[in-house]
Amino acid sequence: MGATIDVRTGEWTERESHITGRLDSYYEYLLKAxxxxxxxxxxxxxxxxxxxxHRYLADEVRGExxxxxxxxxxxxxxxxxxxxLDAFFPAVLVLDGDLDRAKRLQSSGFRMWQLHGLEPEVLDxxxxxxxxxxxxxxxxxxxxxxxxxxxxxxxxxxxxxRIFLESLVKHCRTEAGFAAIRDVRTMxxxxxxxxFLFAExxxxxxxxxxxxxxxxxxxxxxxxxxxxxxxxxxTGH
Numbered sequence: 001m002g003a004t005i006d007v008r009t010g011e012w013t014e015r016e017s018h019i020t021g022r023l024d025s026y027y028e029y030l031l032k033a034x035x036x037x038x039x040x041x042x043x044x045x046x047x048x049x050x051x052x053x054h055r056y057l058a059d060e061v062r063g064e065x066x067x068x069x070x071x072x073x074x075x076x077x078x079x080x081x082x083x084x085l086d087a088f089f090p091a092v093l094v095l096d097g098d099l100d101r102a103k104r105l106q107s108s109g110f111r112m113w114q115l116h117g118l119e120p121e122v123l124d125x126x127x128x129x130x131x132x133x134x135x136x137x138x139x140x141x142x143x144x145x146x147x148x149x150x151x152x153x154x155x156x157x158x159x160x161x162r163i164f165l166e167s168l169v170k171h172c173r174t175e176a177g178f179a180a181i182r183d184v185r186t187m188x189x190x191x192x193x194x195x196f197l198f199a200e201x202x203x204x205x206x207x208x209x210x211x212x213x214x215x216x217x218x219x220x221x222x223x224x225x226x227x228x229x230x231x232x233x234x235t236g237h
Contacts, residue, residue, distance in 0.1 A: 001026070001049065002072040017072040019057060020085045025224045027053070028092050035095065036221045036231050050096070058101075059125070064111070065104040066125045081131060082112065083122040088224075090144035094151050106148055109141050110160055116184040118167050133183030137172065137193065139200035139226070146208045150217050161208040168201075200226040 003022050004014035019027060030046035033039045056075040057067045067086060069079040087109045093102035113119040115128060119141060122132035142164050149157035171187050172178040178197055179189035203226050207215055220228040 015072045016069050016078055018069045019067050019089055024085055024088055028224055032221050061126055064108045066108050080124055080126040081122050082125045084119045084138040087141035087144055091147040094147040106144050118171055118181060118184045120184050133185055135181040135184050137178055137180055137197045137201055139204050142204040146204045149208060165205055
């Protein structure tokens with residue numbers, strides 16, 4: 001998939017493919033629509049995209065797993081970029097049953113977080129250099145830690161959560177709430193706080209540390225905004 005299409009002409013206006021913003025929720029909802037409604041068309045589309053994502057976007061660097069950018073027509077890699085929005089993908093991989101890739105990708109994302117003490121919006125993972133330094137209080141990496149902990153019980157994901165929380169308090173806490181960061185290399189605060197901090201970031205932190213009985217992940221599908229929905233029973237026709 002490319003990133004942008006002209007809906008009047010059907011022409012692609014941005015032909016670079018990736019798993020970050022503008023494509024992330026599309027991929028996530030293909031899988032979740034299948035889980036929620038038993039939609040076989042969405043299952044087939046997800047499986048087709050999944051194969052292409054692993055083939056063309058996955059990137060092995062220093063023994064680490066990352067997902068970068070590629071040309072939608074040729075599959076040729078274009079940019080070695082991964083960032084805060086891409087960090088949703090381990091959670092999707094968990095939901096898809098691919099724990100091995102999910103664990104490896106989460107480890108890469110955690111390294112990105114530890115580079116400066118908060119994750120940047122965009123990282124050149126080959127050089128381990130920040131390309132976009134903002135931190136907008138995003139939830140995705142915490143969401144993935146939650147999914148992995150629920151599926152594996154591994155305490156390493158609780159430890160990740162502790163570091164995420166302590167970083168938020170140290171660098172983002174203000175008298176009025178939590179501030180986004182202009183650049184993680186300087187930790188300069190912005191006068192801004194998105195509502196998804198409460199709707200998702202802090203919710204996933206709570207769920208990560210709450211007992212399993214607090215929320216039955218197996219009985220629900222969480223939307224990209226962390227709203228729990230119960231799957232529709234699939235009946236024969």
